[in-house]
Amino acid sequence: MLTKREDELMNFLWDAGKPLLVEEMLNTGGEHAWNETYLRAMLKSLEKKGAVECCGFLLRSKLYARQFKPKISKEEFYMQLALDRGAKAETLFQVAAAAAMKSGNESPDEVKQRLEEILEKEIRENVRTGTDGEK
Numbered sequence: 001m002l003t004k005r006e007d008e009l010m011n012f013l014w015d016a017g018k019p020l021l022v023e024e025m026l027n028t029g030g031e032h033a034w035n036e037t038y039l040r041a042m043l044k045s046l047e048k049k050g051a052v053e054c055c056g057f058l059l060r061s062k063l064y065a066r067q068f069k070p071k072i073s074k075e076e077f078y079m080q081l082a083l084d085r086g087a088k089a090e091t092l093f094q095v096a097a098a099a100a101m102k103s104g105n106e107s108p109d110e111v112k113q114r115l116e117e118i119l120e121k122e123i124r125e126n127v128r129t130g131t132d133g134e135k
Contacts, residue, residue: 001081001084002046002049002051003045005038005042006042006045006046006049006051008032009025009034009039009042009043009046010046010051010052010070010074010077011074012025012028012032013052013068013069013070014070014073014074018069019055019056019067019068019069020067020068020069021058021060021065021066021067021068022036022039022040022043022065022066022068023060023065025039026039043068050071050072051070051071051072051077052068052069052070052071053068053069053071054066054067054068055067055068055069079092082095096115096118097111097115100114100115
């Protein structure tokens with residue numbers, strides 16, 4: 001379970017789409033106003049929770065700085081959160097179907113086709129990575 005601020009940071013990292021240094025996270029401006037000490041504490045907490053990982057180092061002045069990225073996708077995170085709270089796979093299928101039906105002006109056949117494509121992609125990815133659906 002993430003705190004509200006950790007959730008905010010995770011969404012920031014997912015939206016960034018690339019590994020970031022603490023310095024880059026601090027210099028984003030806008031709605032995120034983290035101080036360095038608190039940001040480093042959140043990253044440490046998120047590392048312990050398995051949500052982020054250090055994925056590289058960049059030379060900054062005379063020191064190396066760590067880069068961070070999400071360890072899991074946003075979709076995997078929220079799926080696991082739902083499962084941890086007692087949702088069953090069947091419930092998640094129903095939620096996906098209901099969301100797809102309400103998301104646009106697609107016909108039921110188009111929604112079915114889109115869901116099948118997503119399912120096929122997930123199956124291919126699991127086969128490629130050797131996972132069996134247990135996340």
